[in-house]
Amino acid sequence: MSASSQDNALQTSGIMRAMIYALLIFFVIYYLLPLWIMIANSLKPLEEIHSGDMLAPPRSITFEPWRSAWSTTQVGVEATGLRPYFINSILMVVPAVVLSTFLGALNGYVLTKWQFRGANLVFGLMLLACFIPFQIVLIPMARILGMLGLAGTIPGLVMVHTIYGLGFTTLFFRNYYAAFPTELVRAAQIDGASFFQVFWRILVPSSGPIIVVTIIWQFTNVWNDFLFGASFSSYDSTPITVALNNLVNSSTGVKEYNVHFAGAILAALPTLIVYIVSGRYFVRGLMAGAVKG
Amino acid sequence: MRDRLQEWVPRIVLAPSFAAIVIFVYGFILYTGWLSLTDSRMLPNNEFIGLANYEKLFGLRHWNVALKNLFIFGTLYIVISSALGLFLAILLDQQIRNEGFIRTVYLYPMAISFIVTGVAWKWFLDPGIGLQNTMHQWGWQSFEFTWIKDRNLAIYTIVIAAIWQSSGYVMAMFLAGLRGVDNEVIKAAQVDGASGFLIYRRIIIPMMRPVFLSAFVVLTHLAIKSYDLIVAMTGGGPGRATEMPATFMYSYTFTRNQMGVGASSAIIMLIMIFSIIVPYLYSEIRAGRDKK
Numbered sequence: 001m002s003a004s005s006q007d008n009a010l011q012t013s014g015i016m017r018a019m020i021y022a023l024l025i026f027f028v029i030y031y032l033l034p035l036w037i038m039i040a041n042s043l044k045p046l047e048e049i050h051s052g053d054m055l056a057p058p059r060s061i062t063f064e065p066w067r068s069a070w071s072t073t074q075v076g077v078e079a080t081g082l083r084p085y086f087i088n089s090i091l092m093v094v095p096a097v098v099l100s101t102f103l104g105a106l107n108g109y110v111l112t113k114w115q116f117r118g119a120n121l122v123f124g125l126m127l128l129a130c131f132i133p134f135q136i137v138l139i140p141m142a143r144i145l146g147m148l149g150l151a152g153t154i155p156g157l158v159m160v161h162t163i164y165g166l167g168f169t170t171l172f173f174r175n176y177y178a179a180f181p182t183e184l185v186r187a188a189q190i191d192g193a194s195f196f197q198v199f200w201r202i203l204v205p206s207s208g209p210i211i212v213v214t215i216i217w218q219f220t221n222v223w224n225d226f227l228f229g230a231s232f233s234s235y236d237s238t239p240i241t242v243a244l245n246n247l248v249n250s251s252t253g254v255k256e257y258n259v260h261f262a263g264a265i266l267a268a269l270p271t272l273i274v275y276i277v278s279g280r281y282f283v284r285g286l287m288a289g290a291v292k293g
Numbered sequence: 294m295r296d297r298l299q300e301w302v303p304r305i306v307l308a309p310s311f312a313a314i315v316i317f318v319y320g321f322i323l324y325t326g327w328l329s330l331t332d333s334r335m336l337p338n339n340e341f342i343g344l345a346n347y348e349k350l351f352g353l354r355h356w357n358v359a360l361k362n363l364f365i366f367g368t369l370y371i372v373i374s375s376a377l378g379l380f381l382a383i384l385l386d387q388q389i390r391n392e393g394f395i396r397t398v399y400l401y402p403m404a405i406s407f408i409v410t411g412v413a414w415k416w417f418l419d420p421g422i423g424l425q426n427t428m429h430q431w432g433w434q435s436f437e438f439t440w441i442k443d444r445n446l447a448i449y450t451i452v453i454a455a456i457w458q459s460s461g462y463v464m465a466m467f468l469a470g471l472r473g474v475d476n477e478v479i480k481a482a483q484v485d486g487a488s489g490f491l492i493y494r495r496i497i498i499p500m501m502r503p504v505f506l507s508a509f510v511v512l513t514h515l516a517i518k519s520y521d522l523i524v525a526m527t528g529g530g531p532g533r534a535t536e537m538p539a540t541f542m543y544s545y546t547f548t549r550n551q552m553g554v555g556a557s558s559a560i561i562m563l564i565m566i567f568s569i570i571v572p573y574l575y576s577e578i579r580a581g582r583d584k585k
Contacts, residue, residue, distance in 0.1 A: 003404065017387075019472065020384050020387055020389070021389075022384070023382075023384055024384055024389065024395055027381060027399065028395060028399075030457070031398050031401070031402065031457070031461065032398060034402075034410060034413035034414060034417065035401075035413075037413055037416075037417050038409075038412070038413050038541060041416075043439070047315065049422055050422065052430060053426075053427045053430040053431065054416075054417060054422060054423055054424070054426065054427045055427050064512065071529070091545055103309075104308050106306050106307070106310075107306075107307055107310050110303040110304075110306055110307045111307070114303035115305070115314070116304065122311055122579070124574075125311075125314060125315070125318075125319070126311070126314050127308075127325065127574060128567075128571070129314050129318040129319075130572070130573065131514055131566060131567075131570045132318060132322070132566070133517060133518050133539065133562040133563055133566055134518075135324055135538075135539055135543070135558075135559040135562055136321065136325050136559045136560070136562070136563050137318070137321040137322075137325070137556070138542075138547075138559075139324075139325055139328060139337065139457060139546060139552060139556060139559075140320075140321040140324045140325060140541075141317070143337070144317075155363070163313045163317045164317075164318075166314060167314070168311050170310065177308075181549060193300075195299060195302040195303060195306070196302075196351065220404055223406070224405070224406035224407070224408075226395065226406065226408050226520070226521040227520055227521070227525070227543075228406070230524075231543075241406050241408045241409075241521075244408055244409070244412070245408050245525055248412050248415070248525070249524075249525075249528060254477065257416055257422060260412055261413070261416075263412075264408075264409045264412040264413065265409075266407050267406060267408070268405045268406065268409040271404045271405060271406070272401070272402070272405060272502070275401055275404035276397070276401075279397050279401075281403075282403075282404060283400065283465055286403065286462060286465065287466070287469060289327040291387050
């Protein structure tokens with residue numbers, strides 16, 4: 001999304017422009033509202049939420065809900081806070097992102113620079129795989145994970161996320177490498193460079209932006225996943241999204257709204273930080289996900 | 294010898310990924326399809342019963358509620374997200390100061406898990422502590438907003454949260470489209486004395502047809518897959534009032550031990566998505582090839 005041509009702007013009067021800005025600001029508030037609610041109420045004591053106004057800033061700030069959400073609140077049967085689940089998510093996300101990005105780069109390289117018969121069919125099948133409803137694979141995947149001895153483990157989740165991420169990572173790298181001059185690759189080959197030498201010395205060094213796009217895309221998707229986590233994790237491999245849902249929707253005990261909000265922010269923080277730091281690349285991934293071919 | 298090997302390396306490199314997709318996507322689709330034709334309950338079994346599961350599925354009240362909810366949710370979600378996205382994109386395309394900041398704010402919900410935003414919306418819409426209570430505090434004693442607890446209206450609270458989450462994404466798609474519009478066309482229309490409103494209505498918005506199509510495809514496929522947000526906000530309740538196909542599939546397969554019926558509902562979801570995605574991808578790839 002470049003800001004190249006800005007000349008479509010209407011020729012508008014001052015009043016009109018003021019209205020446009022007012023609307024834009026209204027929507028800024030609208031989009032920030034849930035985030036504000038979470039932050040403000042995560043800093044209030046529980047009585048203040050019960051008796052008070054959810055939109056108001058906290059009258060007496062307390063960090064106790066954050067401490068509780070992180071390390072002491074009851075999640076499921078154990079009073080461990082969300083910390084162990086946060087760690088599970090990290091242990092799941094890092095290998096899944098690295099593996100699927102690396103394989104996607106290799107696939108994109110093969111599909112664009114080593115044309116062979118059937119390459120388009122291969123790509124078409126991988127592309128279509130991006131859009132399946134994952135409900136369709138839950139039953140057989142549960143069986144296969146059981147057979148491999150990976151049921152309810154973090155390596156099992158890494159495998160699932162790597163496989164179902166391949167379609168998108170391959171798509172990203174394929175479209176990027178399609179625009180990379182094939183002559184450079186051919187010239188290197190004539191000089192005797194092997195398949196992997198071409199990949200590591202010529203393509204990878206110029207793949208910076210697409211690697212960032214892919215890593216952010218995969219990181220966001222895997223971190224935010226709920227369905228696979230809920231289906232294939234067990235007590236000691238539960239990712240943070242599932243743990244958060246267990247915390248908020250548990251039917252026992254007092255509902256500690258402030259702890260729920262603090263926990264929700266904790267679960268959102270990693271992807272939110274990545275988005276704020278490198279939103280441009282995140283948007284590129286989203287756009288590539290919408291406009292294919 | 295070395296050259297022969299070099300010829301095979303690319304295929305060997307691609308093979309594991311391709312095999313994984315063939316087995317774990319297409320093989321699994323076939324397997325689930327097979328299970329939908331069997332009498333599987335808690336565990337898969339191979340007793341063939343034809344289309345009995347599908348007959349049973351479409352006779353189930355829960356499934357029909359799920360389809361009706363998907364229809365209500367999908368229609369409102371697609372129409373309102375597209376309209377809001379286009380509206381915001383047009384506003385943002387008027388040489389706005391701080392455009393980058395505003396865009397970042399409009400789009401951040403897409404970076405967050407539906408479970409997280411579900412928590413915020415669940416409690417904000419909760420009559421006891423959320424919006425209703427807040428309005429009472431502000432002195433508007435008669436204000437009532439109990440949709441999330443109301444069997445007939447709870448589905449609309451899911452719509453509200455889902456639009457909040459995805460409309461920024463649609464905005465970004467339209468903004469990219471608007472930035473691609475040729476200035477000359479607009480200048481010519483302005484010379485002819487067309488008003489700004491007319492230029493948008495007659496010239497620019499009709500040129501956004503491909504973006505409408507992309508947005509429609511993306512939003513439809515997200516609507517059919519909706520699962521996390523429902524689990525986080527209502528858990529499918531009150532009662533089963535916000536059941537959707539994705540939550541139906543999960544509960545019939547894993548908690549009600551009706552795997553055959555669950556598998557058949559997954560197949561129906563797949564058919565719904567593929568009937569939109571396959572023609573779209575096919576035309577996109579063909580258009581891409583024609584350009585070259």
